[in-house]
Amino acid sequence: MLVTGASAGYGRRAVLHGLDLRIQAGELVGLVGPSGAGKTTVLRLLTGRADLLVGQVEVLGHRPSPRRPPPQVGYVPQLDQVDWDFPLTVEQVVLLGNGAWGARRPWFSRRERAAARAVLDRLGMAGLAARSIRALSGGQRQRMFLARALLHDRRLLLLDEPTSGVDVATRREVLGVLDELRAEGRTVVLTTHDLNQVAALLPRVVCLSDTVTADGPPAEVLTPAVLERTYGAPMRVLWDGSRVVVIDELSPIAAVIASGPDPAELDGLPALDGLLAR
Amino acid sequence: MSEFLLEPLGYPFFVRALLAGSLVGALCGALSTFVVLRRMSYIGHGLAHAVLGGVGVGLAFGADLYVGAVVATVVAGVLIDRVSRRPGLHADAAIGIVTTAIFAAGVAVLAVVPTRISLEALLFGTILGVDRVDLAVAVGVAVVFAAVLLGRYRPLVFTTFDPEVAAVHGVPTGRMEALFHLLTAAVVVASVRVLGVLLIAAAVVIPAATARLLVRSFGVLLVAATLLGLGTSILGLYVSYHLDVPSGPGIVLVGALGFATVFAITAVAARLGVRRARAVLAG
Numbered sequence: 001m002l003v004t005g006a007s008a009g010y011g012r013r014a015v016l017h018g019l020d021l022r023i024q025a026g027e028l029v030g031l032v033g034p035s036g037a038g039k040t041t042v043l044r045l046l047t048g049r050a051d052l053l054v055g056q057v058e059v060l061g062h063r064p065s066p067r068r069p070p071p072q073v074g075y076v077p078q079l080d081q082v083d084w085d086f087p088l089t090v091e092q093v094v095l096l097g098n099g100a101w102g103a104r105r106p107w108f109s110r111r112e113r114a115a116a117r118a119v120l121d122r123l124g125m126a127g128l129a130a131r132s133i134r135a136l137s138g139g140q141r142q143r144m145f146l147a148r149a150l151l152h153d154r155r156l157l158l159l160d161e162p163t164s165g166v167d168v169a170t171r172r173e174v175l176g177v178l179d180e181l182r183a184e185g186r187t188v189v190l191t192t193h194d195l196n197q198v199a200a201l202l203p204r205v206v207c208l209s210d211t212v213t214a215d216g217p218p219a220e221v222l223t224p225a226v227l228e229r230t231y232g233a234p235m236r237v238l239w240d241g242s243r244v245v246v247i248d249e250l251s252p253i254a255a256v257i258a259s260g261p262d263p264a265e266l267d268g269l270p271a272l273d274g275l276l277a278r
Numbered sequence: 279m280s281e282f283l284l285e286p287l288g289y290p291f292f293v294r295a296l297l298a299g300s301l302v303g304a305l306c307g308a309l310s311t312f313v314v315l316r317r318m319s320y321i322g323h324g325l326a327h328a329v330l331g332g333v334g335v336g337l338a339f340g341a342d343l344y345v346g347a348v349v350a351t352v353v354a355g356v357l358i359d360r361v362s363r364r365p366g367l368h369a370d371a372a373i374g375i376v377t378t379a380i381f382a383a384g385v386a387v388l389a390v391v392p393t394r395i396s397l398e399a400l401l402f403g404t405i406l407g408v409d410r411v412d413l414a415v416a417v418g419v420a421v422v423f424a425a426v427l428l429g430r431y432r433p434l435v436f437t438t439f440d441p442e443v444a445a446v447h448g449v450p451t452g453r454m455e456a457l458f459h460l461l462t463a464a465v466v467v468a469s470v471r472v473l474g475v476l477l478i479a480a481a482v483v484i485p486a487a488t489a490r491l492l493v494r495s496f497g498v499l500l501v502a503a504t505l506l507g508l509g510t511s512i513l514g515l516y517v518s519y520h521l522d523v524p525s526g527p528g529i530v531l532v533g534a535l536g537f538a539t540v541f542a543i544t545a546v547a548a549r550l551g552v553r554r555a556r557a558v559l560a561g
Contacts, residue, residue: 010365011365047445047446049442049445049446066445066452067450067452069445069446069447069448071448073446073447074446074447075442075443075446075447076443077440077442077443081440081442082439082440083315083439086315086439086496087315087490087493087494087495087496087498087499088439088495088496089495092495092496093439096432096435096436096439096440096444096447097447105428105431106427106428106431106432106497107497132494148443152447158446
């Protein structure tokens, strides 16, 4: 997946400027940045639904356009984009992802249903196949959409805020599934607002603020300088032994740290726990 | 009872109206599933108004009723599509501007140019005026509608549920939108004679709105709304005949009464359910 010198947006309004991004097959990449930074627009650009004003975009060997989205791409939207009162069951939603638009019959075959059940089973949703989508929790809704994106054995998965509105256990579960998919050789690109619980756990993070402000492993990218450049607000970064922890300068935790020991002396989560306890 | 049902069947005009009305009722019922789920109840209202405008202008030029109706819906569809694509203008604004402008043109022309068609019949429908052409149009639209629905069911449902993801997954959502608008226009044109332009909007909403109170699956909703539309139309035509009221109001009043009944029954059932649950929890 290659984006070169791309300026893109909607109509004449450019949201992204001079974007350069190269993502190899089998990578798991997180896009972070403030609201309006262009995270969702990058996903739309990769599927041909944002207007490319300047530059080039190539996805799985195709140049995406509104009429010709690249094949083999699965998309998981933000949960609030969907009418959850729509009269469909979990299995019916997943089956919509099978891509057989040429099929002349409205009903799904036994083989198609078996494939949907297999994907649901993999995501721990087999028991919910017949449940109405309005009766699902946030985490179950995310997993259902993930199942739909996976149904056609797609090589590239694009996920818009897949961990927003879900509990801690579901968030870990979703990240675990995404890591498994990466291990299978699929490419996964997700957007997230959660720097500590999601971005810091990913192998590669791309910081966006109209363009790429930093790109690399979290330990190299999530620095105070990069974060201030990206978010326009000062942030403190602690090192938790194996990963970084980002703290908003205006948060109560930052105030506690400022009045306590030198953050450089902190070593690992126990020290942070100690600070929180105070 | 048998006299209530059989007596009107002795008149050829009523049999024609019953056949055309049944098809139109079923079509409006099926279409209402998509209209309600897309929250686009105003589209039936708007296109029906445009039809009147087209009919008025068409008659002034000596054209057939259906020629004016088809031209008006096509022109309205294209203009709505063009206007709503402009950033800052949504489909509801486009429909409000385009269809009322065409409606106004038709009313103005009908007020000035004498025509052989009654404005009241166009507005409220009539079972006396249903001829073989009207029946043929209803049959033609029903056949095309059924063929499209069977052949394009999956992409139509995906586009209705989640158009953004449908586009990414390869569904030609633009074509599906155009197809939906074309089907809506065809159903509206076929319904003008029986329902009248002012009452089509209700006929493409009430069946699915009623069925939605009872069922939870899309496929079942589609079938239930189609059957409700069919039943409502047949009963409404009998009401129209026996009470000597225009067919449009007869059909819509029967549908509205059905909706009110189902609404009340389901509300009482929900309250009883809560009461029962409280009693179980209280031991």
